Amino acid sequence: MTSMHKIFRAVIMGPPGSGKGTVSARITKSFALTHLSSGDILRANINAKTELGLLMKSCIDQGQLVPDDVISRLILSDLRGLGQCSWLLDGFPRTVPQAEALDDACSVDLVVNLNVPFQTIKQRLTSRWTHLPSGRVYNTDFNPPKVSGLDDVTGEPLVQRDDDSPETVTRRLKSYETQTEPVLEYYRCKGLLQSFSGTETNKIWPHVEEFLRRKLSSLK
Ligand code: G5P
Ligand code: MG
Numbered sequence: 429m430t431s432m433h434k435i436f437r438a439v440i441m442g443p444p445g446s447g448k449g450t451v452s453a454r455i456t457k458s459f460a461l462t463h464l465s466s467g468d469i470l471r472a473n474i475n476a477k478t479e480l481g482l483l484m485k486s487c488i489d490q491g492q493l494v495p496d497d498v499i500s501r502l503i504l505s506d507l508r509g510l511g512q513c514s515w516l517l518d519g520f521p522r523t524v525p526q527a528e529a530l531d532d533a534c535s536v537d538l539v540v541n542l543n544v545p546f547q548t549i550k551q552r553l554t555s556r557w558t559h560l561p562s563g564r565v566y567n568t569d570f571n572p573p574k575v576s577g578l579d580d581v582t583g584e585p586l587v588q589r590d591d592d593s594p595e596t597v598t599r600r601l602k603s604y605e606t607q608t609e610p611v612l613e614y615y616r617c618k619g620l621l622q623s624f625s626g627t628e629t630n631k632i633w634p635h636v637e638e639f640l641r642r643k644l645s646s647l648k
Contacts, residue, residue, distance in 0.1 A: 434647045436461065436514040437534060438640075439521070441612065442542030444600040445549035445556070447629045448518045449565050451542060454633055455516055459640060462510055466503055466519035468563035470494065471589075475560050489590045491599030493522060493607060500529040507533065522608045527615070538643055539615040540636055543625040546601050553597050557586040570629075 438461065440448050449465060456463045470488060473481030480502070484494045493499075503520045521527040530536065555568040559579035566573045566586060574580050591600065615621040622639055626632040 435512055436644065436647065437517075437537050438515070439517045439536055439539045439615075440542070441539060441608070441615075442544060443546065443549055443604045443608075444597065445553040446542040446544040447632070448542060449563060450571075450629050451540075451633060451636060452516055452518045453564070455636070455640065458637060459514075459644065461514045461516045463516050463518060464503070464506060464510075464520075465563055466499060466517075466522070468518075469502065469506065470499075471560055471563075489596070491591055491596040491603065493603055496523055496525045496529070500526055504529065504533050521611055524610050524614055527611050536615075536620060537647070538622060539620045540639070541612060541621055541623040542632065543623050544627060548627045549601070550594065550597055553592045554594065556588065556592055558589055559584060559586055 438455075440452055440455075442448050449468075452463045452465065455461060470481070470484055474485050474488070475481070480498070484498070487494050499520060499522075503517070507515065507517075517530075521530050552567060552570070557566045557568070557573065557577070558564070559566075559582070561584070562579070562581070564579060564581065565571075573586060575583075577586055578584065579586055591597075612621060612623075624632045624635050624639075
């Protein structure tokens, strides 16, 4: 693992199912960063039946974004709780007001964007299986669990996400186009955006790893 002397703040972006969770797991394995996924945090709230989780469930199940003020408050408070450490944000910010709220709270060093075609994504999401407590993701074609239906680490059951039905995936891609693509432009203008295009995580990953290694060594 590459250790970092300087605090390093990164964001990973990309359409739903582009591999943000999969690539984030590889990044945290190779680099000393804390991974924070807004979707995992929301699903943990739904699972634990918190007031927030119950309020947000129908919004998420329908493939709509939850309100900016709710998610910004949640994520920024989690970031404050992390204190002085390096982190990787996955799934936040997803709108320009969220990006502005993040900017007001702290500075971001770089943004990795996974540019994966929508057609590829639709096929992937219907065969995704998730371990809800940890956020670990599997795919019956790409990275199947060692034992079908069970998490490799805990042996607990895997579930399919309620928002992975074909109609909801279409809605999530639409809201990505209208609400999240402007965030790419926001970071491009700031000179922070680095995009990686492809249809396979295994081909994209070496480029992401090389890019991060170079960036991190230039910060030391
Ligand atoms: P999430 O949880 O942030 P999305 O929609 O952004 O959800 P998602 O679905 O979690 O993103 P991902 O993390 O980009 O996708 O992708 P992944 O899970 O790693 O990979 C997808 C599947 O493809 C997996 O099964 C994986 O194994 C497989 N795979 C990976 N690489 C390959 C490959 O090369 N080949 C193949 N064949 N398979 C591969 O947000 C969920 C909801 O929460 C709310 C919204 O309602 C959102 O819809 N939300 C927010 N609302 C407002 N603002 C925010 N900031 C919000 N954040 C969350
Ligand atoms: Mg994810």
